[in-house]
Amino acid sequence: MSGIFDSFHRPINYLRISVTDRCNLSCIYCRPEGRKLPLLPRSEILSFEEIAEIASAAAKLGISKLRITGGEPLVREGICDLIRMLSRIPGIDDLSMTTNGTLLGKFARRLREAGLKRVNVSLDSLRRERYKRITRADALHNVLSGIEEARKAGLEPVKINVVVMRGVNDDEILDFARLVIEEGWHIRFIEFMPTPSANNPEWLVPVREMKSRIEEKFGELLPADPRGAGPAECFRIKGGEGTLGFIGAMTTHICFRCNRIRLTPDGKLRPCLLSPIEIDVKSILRSGGEIERKIREAVLKKPKERAADFIPARVMSEIGG
Numbered sequence: 020m021s022g023i024f025d026s027f028h029r030p031i032n033y034l035r036i037s038v039t040d041r042c043n044l045s046c047i048y049c050r051p052e053g054r055k056l057p058l059l060p061r062s063e064i065l066s067f068e069e070i071a072e073i074a075s076a077a078a079k080l081g082i083s084k085l086r087i088t089g090g091e092p093l094v095r096e097g098i099c100d101l102i103r104m105l106s107r108i109p110g111i112d113d114l115s116m117t118t119n120g121t122l123l124g125k126f127a128r129r130l131r132e133a134g135l136k137r138v139n140v141s142l143d144s145l146r147r148e149r150y151k152r153i154t155r156a157d158a159l160h161n162v163l164s165g166i167e168e169a170r171k172a173g174l175e176p177v178k179i180n181v182v183v184m185r186g187v188n189d190d191e192i193l194d195f196a197r198l199v200i201e202e203g204w205h206i207r208f209i210e211f212m213p214t215p216s217a218n219n220p221e222w223l224v225p226v227r228e229m230k231s232r233i234e235e236k237f238g239e240l241l242p243a244d245p246r247g248a249g250p251a252e253c254f255r256i257k258g259g260e261g262t263l264g265f266i267g268a269m270t271t272h273i274c275f276r277c278n279r280i281r282l283t284p285d286g287k288l289r290p291c292l293l294s295p296i297e298i299d300v301k302s303i304l305r306s307g308g309e310i311e312r313k314i315r316e317a318v319l320k321k322p323k324e325r326a327a328d329f330i331p332a333r334v335m336s337e338i339g340g
Contacts (some may be wrong), residue, residue: 106134123165203260226267293325
């Protein structure tokens, strides 16, 4: 595996790039109800040219995988232009995006033509009214249509990210798992992580419990090729063409294999999602300084593991969870 190494000898070859803090949804675990979040001034958000310059510097150090996130990346005007710029960087062999899917039907073909290889779509419920309660938007039909258009465009595999919350949507675990068998979907179940807007530990459903429920219904989970650079532990269900992935950031030890750093829309490098460490690369970039040195600094400051009971000061839409 290519990439520079952190101080714990983990190869770092994956950069997640948040291109905006803006989003057209207001999910209950991301944005507090009844309070409008202040948005970053546009002058503080990295331009496409600045993002491409940072990504190019990272590629020279061995970063080979880029993922575009938000907020919601598809609300950023001209996003296909950025994808085209990033796809042309030497050394980048995997360019993907995480989206809420509401605009994916409109953009899927253009994203593929610009050089995007695959997408992850956030989808926390298959039920219209529940989806509306979770996201505060009546947009489930748009998301399902977007998933279909992404498949048609060749943005494969389309992976579905499901944040599982006890008493909110955990009764749909088996419904999602059934789609692995019947429709060949690639599902990624994600443990709920506390955020400034939703510090609800009672929502946590441990990965071991999710697996147990699925195996009780569908039989033993079989190890599968992870098909990507993410932290998911992946499985198949007998008779299904799709895969099931589990991301247990709260109850399992996934830090030892973490290979990523993050870039926020306002130009901060975060070595770890669940750590307060941020390195300002924007000021160096805009003053003509050495970007590669800042990237190396971020990698070397990557902690061995997430901080215990840490809750990010910024909401997820600001840091590109």
